[in-house]
Amino acid sequence: MDRALAGLLLGIAIGIVMASLYFVVWRLRYSAAIRENAVQRSLAVTAGKVHEQLVPYLPEFGFNPKDARFLGSPVDLIVFDGLAAEVAWAELRLSRAQG
Numbered sequence: 001m002d003r004a005l006a007g008l009l010l011g012i013a014i015g016i017v018m019a020s021l022y023f024v025v026w027r028l029r030y031s032a033a034i035r036e037n038a039v040q041r042s043l044a045v046t047a048g049k050v051h052e053q054l055v056p057y058l059p060e061f062g063f064n065p066k067d068a069r070f071l072g073s074p075v076d077l078i079v080f081d082g083l084a085a086e087v088a089w090a091e092l093r094l095s096r097a098q099g
Helices: 002-057
Strands: 068-070 077-079
Touching: 002 068, 002 077
Parallel strands: none
Antiparallel strands: 068 077
């Protein structure tokens, strides 16, 4: 009986060691894959944001780039057609009269 119990404990210990080694190898392999995926998605987002900023300067845009204003979220651009041709100045002053 002592021999059977020793064999059982030895089998459990070997199983725990093998499972731990398998988990460490799995975690290292998939952590690298997850990091690589995150880097690729980050690069794609950055490239998209740069492209949104440069769209008004492409020949296919169809409007004067000076008429376009970048907002970013949720609307990328607003075009005020003819803004570059006419500039209107407005000045606003706020003051409190003391008296």
